Amino acid sequence: MRKITPPKFTHKSTTPLILKYLIVLILIYGLAILISLSQVKISSIQDVLQKANWPAKTLLIETFGNENVLFNYAIKKQERPKTMNHLIFEAMTELHFDDIRSLFGSELPGFTIYNTKIFIAGKGLNYTNLPQDNPPSPEIHIETPKKQTPEENTKDQSSQKLKKRVLIYHTHPWEAYKPMNDGKDSTYTDLQKGVIKDGEIVGQTLNKDGVGYVHRIKQGWGYNEAYQKSRLVVLDALKKNPTLSYLIDIHRDSSGRNNTTMEIGTSSYARISIIIGEANPNYSANLFFAKKVKNQLDKNYPDLVRGIVGKTKLEGNGIYNQDISKNAILVEIGGVDNTLAEITRSSQAFGEALAQIIKQTK
Incomplete structure (x- = not known):
């Protein structure tokens, strides 16, 4: 009788299978991560959006500008509201284009004044003389x-x-x-x-x-x-x-x-x-x-x-x-x-x- 020998698995034959297996795993895990991220609400970005204090006149012009590009030339660049890219950047980095304190405020010990915001400054009010709240004697x-x-x-x-x-x-x-x-x-x-x-x-x-x-x-x-x-x-x-x-x-x-x-x-x-x-x-x-x-x-x-x-x-x-x-x-x-x-x-x-x-x- 003719003797039948089992097939030999070589390195060349197993490598493509392993690669395919890894690719499938990466795709599965990647898809799972994307699905999870899509369900996550980025609260910091929502916070930035909520606290944005934009002039109504500027917002109106910017809204028209999305429909008619000519409106974009009717307002000075420095008066335009922040774009979504700006908001996302500020939310992720806590750096604010209009607040230089954000460059170092969270790094200096005891600089808690950084967490106070002046919405409207009356005569003489600035970040060196904010209202103070101290414990009782x-x-x-x-x-x-x-x-x-x-x-x-x-x-x-x-x-x-x-x-x-x-x-x-x-x-x-x-x-x-x-x-x-x-x-x-x-x-x-x-x-x-x-x-x-x-x-x-x-x-x-x-x-x-x-x-x-x-x-x-x-x-x-x-x-x-x-x-x-x-x-x-x-x-x-x-x-x-x-x-x-x-x-x-x-x-x-x-x-x-x-x-x-x-x-x-x-x-x-x-x-x-x-x-x-x-x-x-x-x-x-x-x-x-x-x-x-x-x-x-x-x-x-x-x-x-x-x-x-x-x-x-x-x-x-x-x-x-x-x-x-x-x-x-x-x-x-x-x-x-x-x-x-x-x-x-x-x-x-x-x-x-x-x-x-x-x-x-x-």
Whole structure:
């Protein structure tokens, strides 16, 4: 019989099979990766798109430019909004063409100012003199305040007959003014020497102008938990008064007198700053509301507003309870060195402007 020998597998015959196998694996894994990537939302790019602050006039011209190339020559190149390529580049690298701080801001230790954004700068405001928020003086023992009765701990002042539109509250009720508080910047005993006084004056001004308000005065929490606790105050107030739609958290700046005081005519005023949390879904609406407040104050009291500043969670709370309403802002009236007369004038000015805005939007 003829002997049958099995075929011999050589290197040349096995190599094409291995290559084909590897190619198939690469294609399968590559396809799986592409499918996965297509399902991933790039939140950083969405964030850039959301926070883009482009002039409406420029956007209108750019929109027409996509349909008619002649429009592209009707606007200066430097005034055109950022392209999608710019946005993707900024999202991936965190480098911004219009902000030189992005080249080194995240690399320098302690350079947290980089995480604060000036939306609108009033007279004199820049990145060297931004509004400051410092913890209370340790000697007042914020974590263990003096025991109070429920009536002393929680007060609810309001205009009785008017429809309640504005909630005034204080996340940092201990913030005081040194000239009113024997040289100390914090108090837990005499609340009339701090931001509570601002809230009362704003409320009285609103009431005089025919706008209903609720002024919640509550304390008894520490600095680190302040916004979580004040959030409960806000939600409780809204539950009891569903018509409240304007949420005003009143603070005072920790900056010195040079940055927080100005003369209007023959009178001295405490300057006002507005803080917007960039980490909340109502960010754009809150900013729009803040701009309306500033514009109204500018008409009545030019340069009284230091500016509108945005803060992320890297620099502050980032939300400031502003996700609860589209008309929520944090207002800082004056600083630690302002007097009762100065904060009274500015609180009245803010109340007047707020009342005018509310009446215009009815």
